[in-house]
Amino acid sequence: MLKIALTKGRVEQKLIPLLQRCGIDCDPLINKQRKLIITLADQYHFILVKGDDVCTYLRKGTVDLGVVGSDVLAEQNADNQVDELLDLGTGRCQFIVAAKQDFNWQTPHRKVIGTKYPEVARRYFSSIGEDVEIIKIAGSVELAPLTGLADAIVDLTETGTTLRVNHLVVHDWLDVITSRLVANPVALKQKRNEIFKLVDQLQTVVEESEYENI
Numbered sequence: 393m394l395k396i397a398l399t400k401g402r403v404e405q406k407l408i409p410l411l412q413r414c415g416i417d418c419d420p421l422i423n424k425q426r427k428l429i430i431t432l433a434d435q436y437h438f439i440l441v442k443g444d445d446v447c448t449y450l451r452k453g454t455v456d457l458g459v460v461g462s463d464v465l466a467e468q469n470a471d472n473q474v475d476e477l478l479d480l481g482t483g484r485c486q487f488i489v490a491a492k493q494d495f496n497w498q499t500p501h502r503k504v505i506g507t508k509y510p511e512v513a514r515r516y517f518s519s520i521g522e523d524v525e526i527i528k529i530a531g532s533v534e535l536a537p538l539t540g541l542a543d544a545i546v547d548l549t550e551t552g553t554t555l556r557v558n559h560l561v562v563h564d565w566l567d568v569i570t571s572r573l574v575a576n577p578v579a580l581k582q583k584r585n586e587i588f589k590l591v592d593q594l595q596t597v598v599e600e601s602e603y604e605n606i
């Protein structure tokens with residue numbers, strides 16, 4: 393039995409077709425309503441968590457595997473305590489730096505940056521030699537420059553709609569984000585065969601999906 397912390401929401405929804413293509417019946421996950429622990433194929437215990445909590449469950453050894461966006465890993469896994477096993481290619485979006493059209497990026501003042509990803513923002517601005525103030529925000533990040541809370545944001549964009557309708561423009565494009573299958577290193581040793589059976593199955597369907605999308 394494998395225990396898997398699955399990011400509920402977008403990441404979960406994009407994983408379901410991949411699992412189905414592996415021949416795993418996902419009906420209990422699709423019809424779960426408010427249930428938070430779901431067993432699939434008598435083999436996989438999925439626990440449904442917020443993305444921010446996946447690494448906590450893995451580090452504490454509560455679960456063997458996790459499915460999480462690489463945005464969360466960029467923020468929380470700089471020390472590589474969690475092992476990345478497979479890029480699922482799903483949940484594709486991109487980190488951006490954005491601000492109002494008329495924001496003067498040459499301002500001599502210390503800029504204020506609003507973000508859900510303070511570590512990612514800190515690394516970006518330190519890589520360009522800028523000392524900024526970072527304010528952590530839980531959501532609706534685009535509001536920060538609109539309300540005067542911050543000068544600019546570091547956030548994710550997918551379709552660009554949220555930026556466009558809120559009149560923000562991209563100043564810089566950072567990493568592309570996709571969902572990843574990750575493991576706790578102890579489980580990787582103890583349950584290697586079970587884990588790699590799933591990894592191999594998923595890798596095959598990920599490669600097929602990529603081929604079909606060419």
Ligand SMILES: Nc1ncnc2c1ncn2[C@@H]1O[C@H](COP(=O)(O)OP(=O)(O)OP(=O)(O)O)[C@@H](O)[C@H]1O
Nearest residue numbers: 400401402403442443461462463483485548549550
């Ligand atoms: N357009 C997008 N905006 C944000 N996240 C996206 C987007 N597209 C894919 N993702 C992925 O989905 C994950 C977030 O999933 P979702 O938005 O369903 O959760 P949330 O509950 O809104 O976010 P959070 O847990 O940060 O509050 C991100 O970590 C990212 O990897």
Ligand SMILES: O=P(O)(O)OC[C@H]1O[C@H](OP(=O)(O)OP(=O)(O)O)[C@H](O)[C@@H]1O
Nearest residue numbers: 531532533547548549550551552553554
């Ligand atoms: O480019 P788009 O397709 O418009 O997607 C990007 C938006 O989606 C995410 O927010 P989410 O919907 O997760 O809401 P949140 O602000 O509450 O996190 C992200 O933080 C952007 O605001």
